[in-house]
Amino acid sequence: MSSDNNESVSGRLGTFAGVFTPSVLTILGIILFLRLGYVVGAAGLGKSLMIISVANLISVLTSFSLAAIATNMKVGGGGDYYLISRTLGIEFGGAIGIVLFLAQSVSIAFYCIGFGEALTAILGLAGHVTVQLIAGAALLFLFLLAWIGADLATKFQYVVMAFLTLALLSFYIGGIRQWDTGLFMENWVAREGSPSFWILFALFFPAVTGFTQGVSMSGDLEDPGKSLPKGTFAAVFLSILVYFSVAVLFAGSTTLKTLAGDYGAMKQISLYGWLINAGVIAATLSSAMASFLGAPRILQSLASDKIFPFLVPFAKGHGPSGNPRRGVLLSFGIAVAIVFIGQLDLIAGVVSMFFLISYGLLNYATYFEASAESPSFRPRFRWYNKKTSLVGALICLGVMLAIDFKTGIAAVAILFAVFQYLKQVSAPARWADSRRSYHLKLVRDNLIRAQKDHEHPRDWRPYVLVLSNDEEHMKQLLDFSSMIEGKSGITTAVRIVQARGYRAVKFKAEAEKDLARILSEKESSAFSLVLSSEYTANALSVLCQSFGLGPVKANTVLLSWNEQYGKSDDPVGFDNYRDMVRPAVQSGCNIILWDHKEMPQIAEGYDKNRTIDVWWKDDDTSRLMILLAYLITRDDHWKDAKIRLLAYYLDRDNAQIMQMLFDTLSEFRIQAEPKIILGINEEVFFKTSGQTDLVFIPVSLKKDDALMFGELPVDQLLPGLKTVAMVMATQKIDLDSSPEDGRAGELALLFDELKHAEKRVEMAKKIALQAAKSATDFIKDAHEIEINDPNLLTHLKEKIALQEKTEEANKKVLKEQAKLNAISQRAKEEGLFVDNEVP
Template structure:
C-alpha cells in the first residue's frame, strides 16, 4: 500500500554500493560515446592524441571523485546528490541554482538518450522518418517511466539486465579486437592524420562519455550507507571505465586504419566477433543512461522541494511508499522528456546541457576546496586521499574545459546559473541548514585580524569602534540609531546593557534583556553586536568592559551614552554623581566620549523633518575634540538619513578679523577634505549657541569636566543651552585624530627612521672597532720596537735621541688607541639604543618598552 508524505530529506535507504552507486555510474559512463564515437575520435586524432583526450577527460572525473568522496565522508549524505552536497557547503543560493539546472539537465537528458536509442533502433528499419524516431523515443520514455514509477528496486533490476548486455557487447568486441590485432597498424595509427580535426573539437565530442560518474550520487537518499558507498562505488566505476576506454582505443587502433575509423561510426560492430551484441550494447547503453537520469532527476527535485527554496516546487517534496519514491518528480521528469522529444531541437540545447554537468563538477570541486579552506574543526573527511589543491585544480580544469569546448554554451549555462543565484539572493529565502559560509567568514576574520595586528597603527586607519551603553529601554532606539549614523559603515559597534544582580534570577533577567536588545537592533536594521552582562557593581563592570571589550586591533575607542537627563541612568543606573564619575573613568581609560541629548519631542521632530536640506552644526575650538566632532559629522552624511545634509563649522573669532579667520577656517576644511561651510561667531555662550543652531537638524558641542560637573565651552552648565537645541551630541576627545595625516607619517615612518639610525650606528660602530683594532696593532708594534731598541741600547748601538723619539710616538699611539676604543664603545651603545628603539616601535611591543632618548 502506497502512501504520500512529505519528508525533509530521505535517508537510510537499503541499496548497497554495487546496485546504488557502481551500477548507475558505470552504465552511464559506458554509453553511446563508447560504441559510436570513440572509434571516430581515435581515427581523427590518432591513437596518441586520443589517449591524451581520454586521460584529460578522465582527469576531471578523478579529481571530482576525490572531492566528492571527501564531502560524502564528512557528513551524512541525504537525498539530492550533487545538489545536497553543494547546497550544504556553498549555501542555498548556489545549491538552489545548481539543483534546478541539474534537474532540468537530467530531465532533458532522458529525452536525449531516448532519441539516441530511437535512432539506433530505427536503423533496423529502412527509410524510417523523423516522426518514427520520435515515436520510438516517446515509447522508450514510457517504458522507462514504468521502472522509475515502481521504484529504485525495479530500476536496479532493469539496470542489471542492461549491464549484462553491455558486458556481452564488450566481451564480443575485445575478442574480435584481439583476433584482429596488427602491431604494424597500431604503430601507423599512433600519429595524427594530416588535416586532422582540432584537438578541442574531438575533446568536446568525447567528453560526454565521462559525465555519468555522479549518477550514483543522485541515488544518495536510497543508499544504506552513503558515506561508504559513494566513494567506493564512484571510484570503482571511474577506474573500471578508464581501463575500458583505454583498452578499446588501443584495440581500435590495432584493428582498423585511421581513415576507416574516422569515416565509419559502426567500426566497433565490424571489429566485434558477434555484431549483434554491439547493436544490443548501443541500445542498452542509451537506455541505461536514460534510466540513470530518470532516477536521478526526480530525487534532485524532491530534495530541492523539501528544502522549500522555491515555493512553487513544494508539492514535489512528497514521496510515496516505504522506499520514499518521488513519484510527483517522476511525472514532471517524464513530462519534460516528452515535451523535449516533441520539440525535436536537441542540438540547440545539447551543448548547454553538457555545460550544466560540467558546472556541477566544477562547483563540487570548488565547494570541497571552500570547505577545506575554512579550517573548520568540523571538516574531518574519512577519505584520506583528499587534498584542497586537487579540488582547486579540478575546479580550474572544469572551467577551462567549458571555455575550450564551447564558449557560447558555457556562457549561456553560467548566465542561467547566476540568474537563479541572484534571484535566490534577493528573495531572502531563510536557510534551513548550516553551510560553510560562516566558517569561511570566521577564518577570514582570523587571518585579517592577525594581518592587521602585524601592521603598525596609523592615523589614516582610524575608525570609530563604538561601545554603546543602552541602559534605558525607552531611549534605546534613538541611541542605537545615532550610533549607527556616526559609525558610518566604517567601524564596529557593540551595544551593551548591564543588568544588576547575580545568581539564577540575574541570569534569567540577563537573557530577557539580551533578547530585547537584539530585537531593538533588528528593528533598526543596525550592523551591531549585542552584549548583555550581569553584575553587582556598575563602576567596576564599566571599567572591566572598557579594558576587555574587543579583540586584537579591534578595541573600542569611543563610548556612546545618553545624556543623563532627569533619571541620570544613561550609564550608571544610579544617579548624577555616579554618572559623571563613570564618564571620567571612561575618559581616563583613553576612550572618546559622545553623549546624545534628545527627548521624545525633539527626536520626533527630527524624524519628521525632510531629509533634504538638513544641516549639521559643529562648534569648533580647533582642538582634538573639534576634529573628532567634524569627522563624526562627516560620517553621518554617509547614512541614507543624512546623505543630502550640509555641514557648518562655527568657531569664535575676533570681530576685526572675521573675514580673514573665516577664510582660514575654510582653507583648513578644504585641506582635510571635508566639505563644510565656515562660520564665525562672537562667543560660545549658551544664548549664542541657541541663536545660531536652533534651526539646525543636529548639533555637535564640545564639553569638559570640572569637579563633578559637565560644562559647556563657556564653562557653564549645559542646562542653559541643550533644552533649547535640537537633537545634539556632546563630545570630548581622549585621543587626537589627524584628519590630514600623510602616508609617510606615523609609527611606520618612525620605525623606518629608527631602522635607518640603527644601520648608521652599526656601520659607525663597525668602523670605530676597526680603527681601534688598527690602533691597538700599531701600539703593539711600537712596544715591540721599543723593547728591541732598549735591548740594543744596552750595547750602545742605538743613540739616546732615537730612543726618546720612539717613546714619544708610543705615548701618542697609546692615547690614539684609547680614544679609538672609546669611540667604538660609544658607537656600539648607540647601535644598541637604536635596536631597542626599533623593537619598541614595532607592533605588539609592550607599553613598558619605551624608545630610549637620543644622546
Template sequence: MANPTATDNVPATGTLGTFAGVFTPSVLTILGIILFLRLGYVMGSAGLARGLVIIALANAISVITSISLSAVATNLKVCGGGDYYLISRTLGLEFGGSIGLVLFLAQSVSIAFYCIGFAEAIAAFLPHAHPATVQLIAAGAVAFLFIFAWQGADWATRFQFVVMALLVAALLSFGIGGIRHWDSAVLAANWATPGDGAPFWVLFAIFFPAVTGFTQGVSMSGDLADPGKSIPLGTFLAVGLSIAVYFGVAILFSASMPNAILAMDYGAMKRVSAVGFFIDAGVIAATLSSAMASFMGAPRILQSLAADRIFVFLTPFATVSQPSGNPRRGVLLSAGIAFVTIALGQLNLVAGIVSMFFLISYGLLNYATYFEARTQSPSFRPRFKWFSPPLSLLGCVICLGAMLAIDPKSGAAAIALLFAVYQYLQRTAGPARWADSARSHHLQQVREHLLAAAEDPAHARDWRPQLLVFTHDSPKQAAILSFAAWIEGGSGFTEAVQIVEGEGPAVRKAREAAHRNLTEAIVRGRHPMFPLTVSAADPTQAMGVLIQSSGIGPLRPNTVVVNWMDDSAKAISGINAYNYVRNLRLIFRQGKNLVLLHTDQESWQRLETRSREDRRIDIWWQGDATSRLMLLLAYLMTRNEPWNKTALRVLTQGDGARVEAEKETLKKTLEEIRIDAAVEIVDDVEAATIVNRSADAAFVFLPMKFVHNQILDPTGKSFERCLPRLPASALALAAEDIDLDAAPEEGLAAQVAQAADELEAANKKAQIAEKTAADKKAALESLKNQVETLETEGISGAVPLEEHDALKEKLKDAASGAEKAYRRAMKAKVKAEDAAKAVDTLNPGGLPAKPPDHKE
C-alpha cells in the same frame, strides 16, 4: 502519499547498497554512447599519443571531482538530492538552489537526448524509415523507462542489471576482436598525430562527455542505506573501471585499424568486434542506461529542492510515495519535459548547455570541498582522508577551462542562467533551513584578517569609530542605538552593552531577559552592532572592566556613547545618576572618546519625521581634538541613508576684526580634510547664541569639558541653559587627536622605517669602527714584535740606538690609536644596540594617541 516539509529532508534511510545504488548507475552512464560511436574517431584523428593525453586529461577531472565528492559526502549525513544537497549544505541555498534547478532541467532534457540516441540506433535497422520514426521511437523509449522510474529505485536497478550484462558482453566481444586484429606495426604507425587530424581541443570536447555521469550515483543518495560509505566507494570503483576500459579500448583501436579508417568510420568498433551484434546491443544499452540514470536522478533532485522550499512554486513536488519514498510527481514532470523536448526536436540547441550544467556542478562540487576545508572549521572531519584543498580548487579551475574549451558560448549561457537564478534567490529566498559553511568561512576570514591587521602598525588614516554603547531598558534605547549606527557610518564596529545590577539566579534570569530585549531592539532597528549584557553587583566596577577588556586584537573600543544625564543614566551608574560624571571621567581617563546623546521623545519624533532635504547638522568648532572628532562623526552620519542629503555647517567664534580671514582659513582647513561643510563665524558661544543659531538644525554637535564633577560647555557654564531648547544633540570630548589629513608617509610605519634606517647606519658604523680597531690592534702587535726583535738585537749591539728609540715612539702612538679605535667601536656598538631597542620599543599595535588640545 506523504507531504513532507523541509524538516523531512532527513538523513537517508534507503535500502540500496554500493553496487546497485552508486556503482551501477555511474558506470552505465560513463560507458555510454561516446565509447561505442566516437572513441574510434577521436583516436584516429588524434593519434594514439594525443588520444591517451585526451583520455587522461578528461579522466583527471573525474578523479579530482570524485576525491572532492568523497570528502564532502563523508563529512555530512547525506540526504536525497545528490549534487544539489552537497552543494547547498556547503555553499548555501543560493548556489544550491541555482545548481539544483538547472541540474533537474539538464537531467530531464538528458532523458530525451539519450532516448533520441537510442531511437537513431534502432532506426538504422529500419529501411526507408519515416522522418518522424526517430521521434516516435524516442517517445516510446521514454514511456518504457517511465514505467521503471514510476515503480521506484528497486525496479530501475533491476533494469540496469540487464543493461549491465549487455555492456559487459559488448566489451568482451570487442576485446576478443581487438586481440585477434592486433598488429604492432599498425600500433606504431598510429602513435603519431595525422597531418589532417582535428585540433586537440575539438577532439577533447567530443570525448569529454564520455567521463561525465560519475555523479549519477550521488543523485540516488536518498535511496542508499549508507551514503557516506557507498558514495566514495561506488564512485571510485566506477571511475577506476571506466578509466581502464577507455584506455584499453583506445589501445585496441590503435592496434587494429589505421588512423585514417578510424577517423572516418563511426562504426569501427562493430568491425573490430568478434560479434557485431553485441556492439549494436551495447549502443542500445548505453543510451537506455544513461536515460534511465537521468530518469532516476532528476526527480530526486527536484524532490529535495522542493522539500527545502527554496522555490515556492515547487512545493507540491516535495510529496513522495510511501513506503518506497519515490518522488512520483517529479517523475511525471521529468517525463513531460522529455516528451516536450523530443517533440521540439531541437536537441542540438540545448545539448551543449546541458553538458555545461554538468561541468558547472562538478566545478561547484570541487569548490565546495575547497571552501569547506578552507574554513578550518572543527566540524570538517571527513572520513575520506585522501583529499587536498588545493587539488579541489584545481579541479574547479579545470572544469571551468573544460567549459571554455568545449563551447565558450554554451558555457557563457549556462553560467549566465546560473547567475540569474542565484541573483533571484539572493533577493527572494527566505532564511536557510539548514546550516551551511558560510558562517565558518566568515569566521575564518575574521581570524585571518584580525591577525594580519595586528601585524601591521596602526596609522591615523586607519582610524574608525569602534563604539561601546551603554544602554538601558528605557524609551531612549531605540534613539541611542540609531544614533550609534549613524556615527559608525558603516566603517567601524559597535557593541551595545547593558549592565544588569545584582547577583544570583534571579539576576541571571533578568540578564537573559535584558539580552533578549536588547537583541530584539537591534534587530528591529536593523542596526549593524553586537549586543552584550552583563550582570554585576557593582556597575561602576563592571563598566571599568568592560572599558579595558572589550574588543579583540586591534579591534578595541575607542569611543563610548551614552545618554545624557537622566533616568537612562543607569546604563553606567547603577540605580541613580549620582556616579554619572565620575564614571564618565573614568572612561575618559582610559583613553576613550566620549559622546553623550541628548534628546527626548518629542525632539526625536521631530527628527524622524523631518524631510531629508531639510536636514542640517551643526558642528560647534573650536579647532581642537574634540572639534575634529565631532566633524568626522557628523560626516560619517551623512554616509547613512537617512542623512545622505544632509548639509553640514561648522560654526566657530571669531574675532570681529578678522571674520572674513578666519572664515577663509576654516574653509581651507575643511577643503584640505575633504569634508564639504558651510562655515559660519559667530561673535561668541554663549548659550543664547548656540540656541539662536542651531535651534532649526536637525542635529547639533557640541564640545564639552569636565570641571571637578560637572560637565560644562566651552564657556565653563552648565549645558542646562541651552540643551533643553536645542534639537537632538551630541556632546563630545576627545581623548585622542584624530589627524583628518594624515599622509601615508606619517605615523608609526614611518617611525619604524626611520628607526630601521638609523639601526642600519649604526650597524655599518659599528662594523667600520670594529674593523678599524682590529686593524689598529694588529698594527700594534706588529710593532711590539719589531721592538722586541730590536731590543734583542740591541743587547748584542747590532742595532743603532736611534732606530730603537724611533720604533718605541711608534709603538706608543700605535697603542694610543688602538685604544681610541676601541673606544669608538664600543660607542658605535652601543648606539647600534640603542637603535635596535628603539625599533623593538615601537608598538606594532598602534601609536599612543597624541595628547588632546584641551585639558581636563
C-alpha cells in the same frame, strides 16, 4: 541492515545497487558504443587518449571532492545539489539545483535519442522521424518505470548489466583477433581536416558524466557516507580502463576512415555483432533510466528546501519511499520537448556544459569547505587535499570556455543571475552551511595580519559601544550609531544587568533574548552583548578596557541623554549617566551623549537641505566631532548635508584667521563652511544653532558632576536645540597625518638611528685599529734607535702621542658601542627586529 551488495528489507540501497551500478551503466553507455569509434577515427588514437584523459581527470578530481564532502556530513536526498547547497549556501544551492535538474532531464532525452538511432540502424530503418518515434516510445516506457518507483528500476539494472558485460566481452575478443600492430601505429595520428580537439571533447564528455548518478540517489542509500565514495571510485576507475582499452582496440583493428564514417564500427569488430546491438539498447535505456530516477529527486530536494516558492508542490512524494511522481512528470515533459529537437550531437554539447558547471561547483564547494579550516571538517576519506578540488574547479571552468567560449560565458551568467535573484528574494536558509566558518577563518587571518601591521592615525575608525537598557532608546541610539559608523566602523549594542547570583543568570538570559529581538527588528548590523554585574560602573570599566579582539578594540561609548534610568528596585537599571561617563573616560574611550528628542526627523526620508554644526575649539574633541560629522554624510539620507565649523575659541575675526580655518579643513580633506563666533553665550548659541538639524558640541564633566560646554551648563542649552551630540575625546585624533607619521615612521627613524650607530662603531673600530698599527710599527722602528741618538727625545714624544691616540680611539669604540647597545635595546623593546645582533 543490508549488505553493500544488496537492497535492504526496508528498500534502502547499498553501494552496488545504489551507486556503482547506476553510475557504471550510465558511463558505459551511448558514447562508448556509438561515438567513441568516431572520436578515435576523427582525432587519431593519440589525441583520443588525450580527450579521454582530460575528461576522466575531471571525473577523478570531482570524485575526490565528492568522497571528501560526502564523508564529512550526513548526506540527504538530492545528490550534488544537497552537497553544494549545504556547503556554499542557499543561493549557490538553488542555482545549481535548477541546472542539475535540467541537465539530468535533458540527459534522458539524450539517451533515448541514442537508443532510437541504434534501434533504427539495427532494424534497417531510416529517417529522422523514425528515430524520434522510437525515442518517444522508449521515453514512455521509462516514464512508467520511474512512475512506479526506484525498486523496479533498480532490478532492471541487473539485466542491463548482464547484456553490457557480454557486449564488451564480445568486442574485446573480436578486437584482439583482428589486431594489427602496423595499423595501430598508422592510426596514432589523425587525418587532415579532422574536427578540433574541443569539438570532439564536447562530443565525448557526456560519456564520463554518469559517475554522479549514484550521488543523485543519495536519499535512497542506506549509508551515503560509505557508499558514495566506494561506489563512485569503483565506477570511475572501471570506466577508465574500459574507455582506454576500447580506444586502443579500435585503433589496432580498424582504419580511421572506417571509424569516422561508421557509427556502428564496434559491431563490425565484435565477435558477435548482435551482442553489441543488445548492449547499445541496454546501455541507452539504463542510462536514461538512471537520469529519470536522478532528476526528479534533485527537484524534490530543491522543492523541499522551499528555495523557489513555485517549486514547492514538487516536494510531495508518493508511497512509503516518497517517490517524486510530480518531478517524474516534469522531467518527462522536458525530455519529450528535447526529443522533438532530435539532434544527438547538439544535445551532447548542451549536456556537457550543464554537467561541467555542476562538477566545477562541486569541486569548489569542497575546496571552500576545506579552506574554512573548520574543526567540523573531518572527512572519513583520508586521501584528500583541497588543492585537488581547486584544480578540478579550474579545469572545469577552463574546459567550459574552451569548448564554446560564448556558451560557457552565457552558462556562467545564467548561474550568476539565478544566484543574485536568490540573494535578493530567498527566505532564511533552513540549514547551516560553510560560509560562516569561512568568514570566521577570514576574520582570524585578517586580524593576525592587522596585528602585525603598525597602528597609524589614518586607520582610526569608530568601534562603538551603545549602552542602553530601554528598548526605544536603544533603537534610536542604533540609528545614530549606524550613521557615525560611516560604513567603516563597528557597533556593539550593550546591556548591563545589575544583579548577582541566580537572578543575574536569569536576567541576563532574558536581556540577551530581548536585545537579539531588537536588533532583528531594526535589521541592524550591530553585534549584541549582555553583561551581568553587581556594580554597573565596574562592569563598564572592565568592558571598555577589555572589549575587542586583537587590533579591533572599543574606542567610543554612546549613551542616551534622554534615557529614564531604572528605579532602585529595577534589577537592570543604571544609576546615573555620570556614573557611566567617568569609568568610560578613565578607560580611554571617547564619549558621546546623545540628546535625540527629535530623532524621527533624522530617521525619516532624504532631505538635502540638512545642516550639521560642529562647535570648534581646535582640540582632539573638535577633530573627533568634525570626523563624525563627515562620516554621517556617508549615510544616504545625509549625503548632501552641509557641515558648518563654528570656531568659538578665537578672539577676533579677520581674513587671515578665516584663511587659517579654510587651510585646516583643506588639510583634513573635509568639506565644511567655517564661521567664527565671537563672544559665546546662550543667546548667541541659540541664534546660531537653534534651527540646525544636528549639533556637535564639546563638553567636559566638572568635579561637581556638572556637564559643561565651556562656561555654559549643558542643561540650559539643550532645550533650545533640536538634536545634539555631546562629545568628549580621550584619544588623540589626527586628521592630517601623513603615511610616514605614526608608529611606522617612529620605527623607521629608530631603524635609521640603529644603522647609523652601527656605522659609527665600525668607523671607530677602523680608527682604533689604524692607531694601534701605527703604534706597533713605531715601536718596531724604535728598537733601532741608539741611546745617544740626538732624536731620542723626539721619538719618545711621538711614542707617547701614538699611545694616547690609541687609547682615545679605544675609548671612542667603547663609547659608540655603548650607544649602539642602548639603541639596540630600545629597538628590541619597541619590537623592531634587528638582523645583526649586537654583542
